[in-house]
Every structure is written in structure tokens, then in C-alpha cells.
Amino acid sequence: MQLQFHQVRYFLALARTLNFTRAAQECNVSQPALTKAVHKLEQELGSALIHRERHLTQLTELGKMILPTLEEIFAAAEAVRLQARSYQKKTVARLKIGLVPSVSAALITELLLELARIIPNLRVDLCEADASGLVTMLLNGEINAALVGDAVELPERIDRWPLFEERCVLVLSRKHPMARHTVIPLVDLQEVVFLERVGCDLAARFKQACFVNHPGPKVMHRSDQERYLQQMASAGFGAILAPEHAPRLPTLAAIPIEGDPVRRGVQLLAVAGRQYSPALDAFIKVARVRDWTDALHKLRRASAPASSNDKVSKAGAQGAGSLI
Structure with a gap:
């Protein structure tokens, strides 16, 4: 079995949008091309991944089962591509992240270290503001991403991914x-x-x-x-x-x-439809596949009283x- 990188990318876009037209637009390809690639991926795996019934699109049980694995594969492949591109360009990769007061920077330090290992010229800027202030900063392009709680109303232009x-x-x-x-x-x-x-x-x-x-x-x-x-x-x-x-x-x-x-829940925000920099794209992918349960356990253990x-x-x- 040989999975093609673009097939995985198209399937992940389709799993995220559950709409062939929007997935094709997100991947900047025609809808027939996306449909054909997903169908070839299904043939490689020997079973359907997408169930279509009129205008309703849903993942099959196999599609749901392999989704996390394909996300990890895609994130790893993107990290390698990003590392090679970064080495060739030798440019500073800036990543500006906003945090609400109730989200500790300790939550993302290990994640940022992972990115720094594959992006040697990574430069991270952290700032703090309330949720409405961070949304304004996102829309104005002052920050690339934000971590906020779940008790905030967000405009349609903001994409969100629940983390934990x-x-x-x-x-x-x-x-x-x-x-x-x-x-x-x-x-x-x-x-x-x-x-x-x-x-x-x-x-x-x-x-x-x-x-x-x-x-x-x-x-x-x-x-x-x-x-x-x-x-x-x-x-x-x-x-x-x-x-x-x-x-x-x-x-x-x-x-x-x-x-x-x-x-409360914590969610990751970015502006919908805006082109991601390689650093932001890698940050979002790594954050979404991260084992946050383990990360929280480590932080709680680190804060426990020393013997x-x-x-x-x-x-x-x-x-x-x-x-x-």
C-alpha cells in the first residue's frame, strides 16, 4: 500500500469540512480532482472512508478510526517539508501567539520546543489579552493564533479547534x-x-x-x-x-x-481563509494532534509539592x- 501525500491532504480537508466543494476550494483544486484522489485513497485502503447520501457527507467508521493517524502522518510530513524549506531560505520564521490570562504559557512551551527543533530560525512572540482583545488582534493581523477559553462568542471569520x-x-x-x-x-x-x-x-x-x-x-x-x-x-x-x-x-x-x-475548555483560534505561514501551519497541526491529557498531567505533577x-x-x- 502506498499513500500519496496529496490524497491524505485532500481527505483531511474533506473530513474537516464534510463538504466536497469547500474541501476542494481549501486545497485549491477542482472538485473532480479531489473526489478522484479520495476515491484512490479508499481503493488503497480497501474500504470506503466517506459516506455520501444526497447532500449529507459523513465519515465511515473506518474514516473515523484512521483520521487521527492520518493527521499525525500529515503533520510529520509537513514538518519535514517545512524544515527543508526553512533550511533553504534561511529566513526568520515568526510566530505570534496570544493567550488569555487563564491559559498559562507553560501549556505550549513543549509544543514550541518541538517546532524549534524542526524550524531552527523560529522566533516566537507571546502576548496576553482578554478573549475579545485577542480576536481583534487576530483579525488585524497582530497575532497569528490565540488560545482562549470556551466561554467566548467568536465571529464567523475565526476558525476554532477544541484542544482540551x-x-x-x-x-x-x-x-x-x-x-x-x-x-x-x-x-x-x-x-x-x-x-x-x-x-x-x-x-x-x-x-x-x-x-x-x-x-x-x-x-x-x-x-x-x-x-x-x-x-x-x-x-x-x-x-x-x-x-x-x-x-x-x-x-x-x-x-x-x-x-x-x-x-472550561481551551480552544485554538486562527483567522479563517487567511494563508498560513509555514510556522503557523506547523503550530496548528502539532497542537491539534498533541496528547493534551499527558501534557496537563505533566504540568500538574510539576506543580505538586516536592518531597x-x-x-x-x-x-x-x-x-x-x-x-x-
């Missing part, structure tokens, strides 16, 4: 009385003094989920700098609501809330992430 879902936890000093809890009861939240992260997209969801029948949360201190709030929490000024993945100071504990009432025989890692000591 996670719970939020209460972050407080290890000397705080509640730090001894394994789970924070919902009723106890009414007594907590909170430190609020200005512009965080989790605040409204937290209030709706945990304080619908009670006034609150009780916010006493605010800042637009995460490190300031972590230092204040460490000193005992209050608690922070943060995504579970967010790295934190070793003097802080992260305690789950009863019933995990605050959960008496271990040294505190620099990543945990510096901290990064988001707060309400």
Missing part, C-alpha cells in the same frame, strides 16, 4: 486552614476572601456556578499580574481560583472544589498561569 477541558481549583497558602482539606465544600466558599485576576474569563463562570443563591464571591484584592497575586496568596491575603494546569509557587496548595463546579529529598523545580518556583 480542565477543572478549576482553589489555590491558597499551605498555611491556610483550608489547605488541609482534600476537597473544598461549596458552602465554605462563602467564607473565603478571593484575589481576583483582572480580565480573567473564569470569574463570571465561577460566580454563576458557586454563588447563584448567595452574594459573592468576596473579592478584596485585585491585580493584572499573576505573580503578584500568587505572592499575596502565599502571604495569606486570600485564595485564587485557577485552572488546575497553572504552575504555582511551592508555598501554595491547589485544592479541588466539591463537585468540580467550574470547568523532602527533592529540590523545588524552577518551573514551580517561578509560577505562571491565571487567576480569577
Whole structure:
């Protein structure tokens, strides 16, 4: 069996759009050419990948099963092509990424390292803004991609790819009385003094989920700098609501809330129809096939308290992430 690169590319476009016309436009080929290539791919695999019934197009069970594998194959092949092209051009490959305050840069550092290995001249610019600000920056061409939560309305011109879902936890000093809890009861939240992260997209969801029948949360201190709030929490000024993945100071504990009432998804955004640079194209492909469950597990483990025989890692000591 010999798979052709263009056949895989056409099938992935069709799997994404479920429309032969739009898939052909996305691949810049005629619809008959795309249909013929997908049919040849089905012949190579010995079974149908696409089921067409009038105007309805769906993946078959085989199509659904092999889709992740073909995405990985395509991403790897693109990475090789990009590396060769980069070597020939010897030009700086710029990648500008925006993050909302509730998404830590620690989430994408390993991903960016993967890209840097295949793009030696990669230059990454990171910036932070709220979701609406990042969407505006995307449309204006100030950034190439953005990672935001799922509680934001997006214009049709923005493409989105869900990456993962996670719970939020209460972050407080290890000397705080509640730090001894394994789970924070919902009723106890009414007594907590909170430190609020200005512009965080989790605040409204937290209030709706945990304080619908009670006034609150009780916010006493605010800042637009995460490190300031972590230092204040460490000193005992209050608690922070943060995504579970967010790295934190070793003097802080992260305690789950009863019933995990605050959960959110993280999605990757880019402008639809805009030509991707090789660096952006590789970033999107690698992000979409990444094992985010494993990545989140590593971050949580890195933020866990060190044992008496271990040294505190620099990543945990510096901290990064988001707060309400």
C-alpha cells in the first residue's frame, strides 16, 4: 500500500469540512480532482472512508478510526517539508501567539520546543489579552493564533479547534486552614476572601456556578499580574481560583472544589481563509494532534509539592498561569 501525500491532504480537508466543494476550494483544486484522489485513497485502503447520501457527507467508521493517524502522518510530513524549506531560505520564521490570562504559557512551551527543533530560525512572540482583545488582534493581523477559553462568542471569520477541558481549583497558602482539606465544600466558599485576576474569563463562570443563591464571591484584592497575586496568596491575603494546569509557587496548595463546579475548555483560534505561514501551519497541526491529557498531567505533577529529598523545580518556583 502506498499513500500519496496529496490524497491524505485532500481527505483531511474533506473530513474537516464534510463538504466536497469547500474541501476542494481549501486545497485549491477542482472538485473532480479531489473526489478522484479520495476515491484512490479508499481503493488503497480497501474500504470506503466517506459516506455520501444526497447532500449529507459523513465519515465511515473506518474514516473515523484512521483520521487521527492520518493527521499525525500529515503533520510529520509537513514538518519535514517545512524544515527543508526553512533550511533553504534561511529566513526568520515568526510566530505570534496570544493567550488569555487563564491559559498559562507553560501549556505550549513543549509544543514550541518541538517546532524549534524542526524550524531552527523560529522566533516566537507571546502576548496576553482578554478573549475579545485577542480576536481583534487576530483579525488585524497582530497575532497569528490565540488560545482562549470556551466561554467566548467568536465571529464567523475565526476558525476554532477544541484542544482540551480542565477543572478549576482553589489555590491558597499551605498555611491556610483550608489547605488541609482534600476537597473544598461549596458552602465554605462563602467564607473565603478571593484575589481576583483582572480580565480573567473564569470569574463570571465561577460566580454563576458557586454563588447563584448567595452574594459573592468576596473579592478584596485585585491585580493584572499573576505573580503578584500568587505572592499575596502565599502571604495569606486570600485564595485564587485557577485552572488546575497553572504552575504555582511551592508555598501554595491547589485544592479541588466539591463537585468540580467550574470547568472550561481551551480552544485554538486562527483567522479563517487567511494563508498560513509555514510556522503557523506547523503550530496548528502539532497542537491539534498533541496528547493534551499527558501534557496537563505533566504540568500538574510539576506543580505538586516536592518531597523532602527533592529540590523545588524552577518551573514551580517561578509560577505562571491565571487567576480569577
